[in-house]
Amino acid sequence: MKTAFITGASSGFGRACVEAFIQEGYKVIALARRKERLEELKNAHKDKIYTLCIDVRNQKEIFEAIENLPKEFQEIDVLFNNAGLALGVDEFDKLNLEDINTMVDTNIKGFLYVAKAVIPILRKQKNAYIFNLGSVAGRNPYFGGNVYCGTKAFVGQFSLALRNDLRGSNIKVTNIAPGLCKTEFSEVRFKGDIQKADAVYKNTQF
Template sequence: MTGVICITGASAGIGHATAKRFCANGWRVVGVARRLDRLEALQKELGNAFYPAAFDVSDRDSVAAAFAALPPEFADIDVLVNSAGLGKGLDLAQEANLDDWDMMIQTNINGLLYCTRAVLPNMVARNHGFIVNLGSIAGEYNYKTGNVYGASKAFVKHFTQNLKADLLGTMVRVCCIEPGLTRTEFQQVRFDWNEAKSDAPYKGITPLAAEDISEAIWWVVNQPEHVTVTTVEIWPTHQANGTFSFDRQTSD
């Protein structure tokens, strides 16, 4: 199977690895990111099968304009991978920076919605397509200071499941991929490129790599059309969901 795949967050991490994985197997790739210089560097590597589309997924007008302006050979998108997403800060809710919350909601939720809505009508009209959303184990299992990031990824999970219901009767498929700790630029973004803080989560363990997740995306997309893998949790072997937390009170 080959076709056109649109990948948001293609300038780094999982999106970048997925673009390379699909291009290497004959797909045409629309790579979406804000950083045009990185997209152009990827285009030089991958050639004319890669189309750089530089815009901010959280800007609804920019999303609509960019999809409307795709060249004819890239316009009929067979697969959308909503990989753009981020975590900002790691603070208790009562101490959190509201700008960080806004950024996560605008990217992880709004950006995913805008891009999905842009491609769905054509997929439904053609009775063919696949939406792959990047969730997180944080959307399944809560942890202290996970507040809005975890909630945004829980939204991704439930939106994916509701899409599945809406698309019943069509051959458009949906899947939510939920990685555990993955070594990308995620921690650098979360901690504003503070090297010590960004490296700390990986000390003493082997995290997932972006290529591990891109391989899962490849597998999901290439299942037979009558098969839909709706949710995939992927964990590093060195990570598990945590124990319950308690605030134990002692009596006098």
């Protein structure tokens, strides 16, 4: 049985991929910050899932957790590097510095920590895959998206560079760049303001 490692697994694309991979017969290592959401997944999928309650910004915890995975989850075939967020829609000079740091540390540094820790395991498999979750915002930036759009541009460019690094190896790299999708993304961006979050999707047909 193959194993997929999924970050940002508690909601949105990450949670959907947990369900999809398990349905396809994979075991899943699900990493996220929200313990109660991870417990829901564990209760639903039992021994098919191993959960890690870690913030991807915590370099030490990321590397330690991956180095100490239980035996039945040590062979990883797929990395779905998904954890990321946007905070605010202000012009850049009006952005909160803490929000800037959170976006950069999560969307870039945390993203790199996970890839750095998992790739040596992927190299040991016959065939392995890395799926990086970028965004159309990385190619088509919008007003108020400044830092977030920049981080997703990084994901796209890093994916191309990593593909070159791994050319000829057993690992394939894909950058996924979705557009607007109704997840908890906007709720996080507006820090829990449901009214503002819902307004993002007004008149949008999914």
